[in-house]
Amino acid sequence: MSDQKILAIVTLEKATVAGGSPIFVVDSREELERQSFTLEKILDAMVHEVAPTTFILVRHSD
């Protein structure tokens, strides 16, 4: 439960995010959903919405 990790960040606004996780920059809301969906399946990590323009993929290993 304590072992949670951000595996990727998908965003519309590159300026709002930074850090150690891979950042995927997209240019539309549809693309944001589509890429997050693909990454969710690939990484087995859940998509969370931290802001309307930014999704993060977190692995909850519980």
Next chain:
Amino acid sequence: MNLDHMMMAVIVSGLAGVCTRIYLLQTDYRQYPTYPHGYIIHLALGIIAAGLGSVAIPALIQKDFTAFTFLALAAQQFRDVRNMERTMLSKVDQMELVPRGVSYIEGIAMVFEGRNYLTIASALITSFTVIMWNTTVGVMVGVVSVICSRFFMSGKMLNSIVEVREAKLRLDGASLYVEDIYLMNVGLSSDKKAIMENGIGMILTPKDASSRITLSNVGQRQAILHDVSTVLGVYRDTGEPALTPLGKLDLKDGRLGLLLLPQDRNVKRAIDIIGKVPVLESAMKKPLQANATRGGTS
């Protein structure tokens, strides 16, 4: 007192012991043990336990005191049963879509060890009565002890400490709530759709302060989710981390909000199943009965 009488005591009490074990070995809706091999393992150990219980008193009467120490050996043996169950269930648990959780596994393992001691106890009592009185009384006591064993092994169920009712799931942006209890953040609209279509919301209200503590135990929550998923199936797969049944507490009043994702969307049965989830021994706390709360010293 002749040897035949002793032999009779051993046979009758041995049978009583084996019957106890068989009586306690029933596959219930939680489906464990499921397979013939599981039965055979536990029956074989049950027969050993019954044998040990039935010879203990005849051995003492024959002044064979060392034979009695074999009971200690048996205790060791049955602790291994607990270990075996624990190891096996923990391994299997890794392959479950909704795992049982460590607390539930410990509970089950403990029950399996306990059942063997009950087998010994009923054999011991029966052999004692056969030796003290006669076979007829022995048989009667044997039957009674078999029936009583079920009483000792039946723990409390969740419906005795909580009230279960269906509650509406709702989404507020990316936040998923069951009525007013926050559950989780769901980002993808496809996940939101799947949860709203297949999910059932439940709210469990504790009946008193003790049950509030039990309900807040994470192992107890996992046991509830596992039992519901075992019976009603689970709308989930690997690579679908968003479709996770889960429970969250309302910290203000101790209510537990549940998100269930059953394949068979049967609310009435789900409420039934939740009510029949065993209260885990490790989750059961009784602060209301503690001395400190009643003004005692220790």
